[in-house]
Amino acid sequence: MTAHDRLTLFGSFTSSSSYKPMLFLSLSRLPFSFRTVNLKIGKQNEPEHLARNRYGKVPVLQHRGLTIVQSNVILSYLAGATGCFEGKTEQDRWTAREWLDWEADQITNVAKVRHYSRFRQVDPAVMDYFRPLAEAAIGFVNKSLEGREWLVGDAPTIADIGCWGRMVFMHEGGLDINRWPNVLAWSNRLKAMEGFALPYDLIPSKDREYDPVKG
Numbered sequence: 001m002t003a004h005d006r007l008t009l010f011g012s013f014t015s016s017s018s019y020k021p022m023l024f025l026s027l028s029r030l031p032f033s034f035r036t037v038n039l040k041i042g043k044q045n046e047p048e049h050l051a052r053n054r055y056g057k058v059p060v061l062q063h064r065g066l067t068i069v070q071s072n073v074i075l076s077y078l079a080g081a082t083g084c085f086e087g088k089t090e091q092d093r094w095t096a097r098e099w100l101d102w103e104a105d106q107i108t109n110v111a112k113v114r115h116y117s118r119f120r121q122v123d124p125a126v127m128d129y130f131r132p133l134a135e136a137a138i139g140f141v142n143k144s145l146e147g148r149e150w151l152v153g154d155a156p157t158i159a160d161i162g163c164w165g166r167m168v169f170m171h172e173g174g175l176d177i178n179r180w181p182n183v184l185a186w187s188n189r190l191k192a193m194e195g196f197a198l199p200y201d202l203i204p205s206k207d208r209e210y211d212p213v214k215g
């Protein structure tokens with residue numbers, strides 16, 4: 001494999017958006033390079049990073065001369081490029097992408113509650129607004145998982161990785177997963193997969209090369 005063909009992911013270890021592609025790569029046992037962007041010291045807003053991501057955010061994926069941003073677009077790219085977690089039928093592949101779009105609309109409320117609990121103090125009225133929206137989003141996933149193991153079809157797809165990837169920090173926002181039994185069971189199914197790890201175990205705080213040996 002040439003350097004051009006190697007996947008390079010730019011991210012940060014406190015970021016659920018970075019966790020999503022990182023989890024995909026880990027579950028797929030794919031080789032890649034991780035490059036850390038230190039959000040605490042504002043590296044995301046330096047010209048070098050803005051040249052990769054005009055929005056001043058992580059993650060960013062670079063591959064074969066392409067630069068891809070937005071975690072769900074990255075998941076979609078990775079699934080298309082590798083065939084992993086794509087969904088078995090054309091309908092499943094579109095439905096998985098539909099879930100990712102919904103995730104960006106609604107599960108983002110879970111990320112907001114976590115962010116305001118952990119990184120930034122806000123007026124309690126702001127929390128009063130976002131918490132029910134976060135709970136509704138988790139409740140919708142819970143209801144959708146009734147009687148099924150995965151969000152789409154009968155195997156894990158980028159829909160599961162994308163939705164779980166942003167819900168993973170829900171406890172840091174005081175959202176206890178035990179309130180949603182189907183979500184809990186689903187997270188345990190994900191956790192049982194080879195290559196699974198939680199964000200703080202998975203995303204390094206320094207640059208790192210990953211060259212897993214496929215079993």
Ligand SMILES: N[C@@H](CCC(=O)N[C@@H](CS)C(=O)NCC(=O)O)C(=O)O
Pocket residue numbers: 014015016017018039044056057058059069070071072
């Ligand atoms: N919609 C974007 C959200 C990206 C995002 O908000 N990333 C956060 C970390 S989770 C970030 O880079 N924050 C730095 C900042 O806002 O300065 C995605 O899914 O990739």
